[in-house]
Amino acid sequence: MLREVIKDKTHEAHQKTEGKxxxxxxxxKSEQDYIELLKCFYAYFSAVEKEISRFVTVDVLSDLxxxxxxxxxxxxxxxxxxxxxxxxxxxxxxxxxxxxxxxAMYVLEGSIMGGPYIVKMLQKQGINRAFSFFSGYGENSGxxxxxxxxxxxxxGENPDxxxxxxxxxxxxxxxxxxxxxxxTAQ
Ligand code: HEM
Numbered sequence: 001m002l003r004e005v006i007k008d009k010t011h012e013a014h015q016k017t018e019g020k021x022x023x024x025x026x027x028x029k030s031e032q033d034y035i036e037l038l039k040c041f042y043a044y045f046s047a048v049e050k051e052i053s054r055f056v057t058v059d060v061l062s063d064l065x066x067x068x069x070x071x072x073x074x075x076x077x078x079x080x081x082x083x084x085x086x087x088x089x090x091x092x093x094x095x096x097x098x099x100x101x102x103x104a105m106y107v108l109e110g111s112i113m114g115g116p117y118i119v120k121m122l123q124k125q126g127i128n129r130a131f132s133f134f135s136g137y138g139e140n141s142g143x144x145x146x147x148x149x150x151x152x153x154x155x156g157e158n159p160d161x162x163x164x165x166x167x168x169x170x171x172x173x174x175x176x177x178x179x180x181x182x183x184t185a186q
Pocket of ligand 1 (some may be wrong): 003
């Protein structure tokens with residue numbers, strides 16, 4: 001099944017991106033810093049979602065409308081008194097087919113699994129509100145991810161498509177990581 005392949009082959013990219021997010025979260029000292037973190041997520045997630053939406057409609061993913069999206073991040077930013085102006089630059093993964101879009105979406109949907117850990121880390125940093133995005137689907141998160149994975153596996157039934165799917169997912173992880181540590185800043 002494509003999910004097992006993609007999970008295994010993006011493990012390293014997950015670790016690297018997770019590390020960058022964790023470092024950023026641990027450096028948070030105020031709600032203003034939290035707004036900056038959310039703006040990184042918003043810049044990337046809203047841009048990638050827009051690309052994905054060219055291919056993934058309710059005909060592909062029937063519960064699309066019930067899924068978390070970047071609007072949640074905007075809501076959290078605004079709850080904290082910030083705005084989505086002056087966003088960091090992002091590089092999009094290359095999305096040309098439905099399976100590319102689902103592979104990128106695997107990364108965005110999967111990130112919900114990390115949400116509860118991020119909320120706990122934020123609370124340790126003294127942040128206590130604007131968690132709608134990182135709360136994901138709450139106790140339904142596992143179920144929602146399984147439903148997504150079914151569709152991913154269906155579109156990725158042919159093993160010949162797996163290499164490309166893995167490539168797009170890895171690119172989606174890596175480009176997100178670059179929002180936190182731009183290449184130019186290294
Ligand atoms: C503090 C940061 C993060 C932590 C601690 C974390 C932790 C985790 C954990 C524990 C899982 C496995 C959940 C389970 O199997 O029940 C998971 C899955 C996943 N995470 Fe993260 N994560 C973090 C950030 C991210 C980010 C930023 C992304 C993407 C942008 C991401 C993408 C994924 C994906 C795609 C999966 C699903 C893997 C699969 O089961 O197929 N994570 N994460």
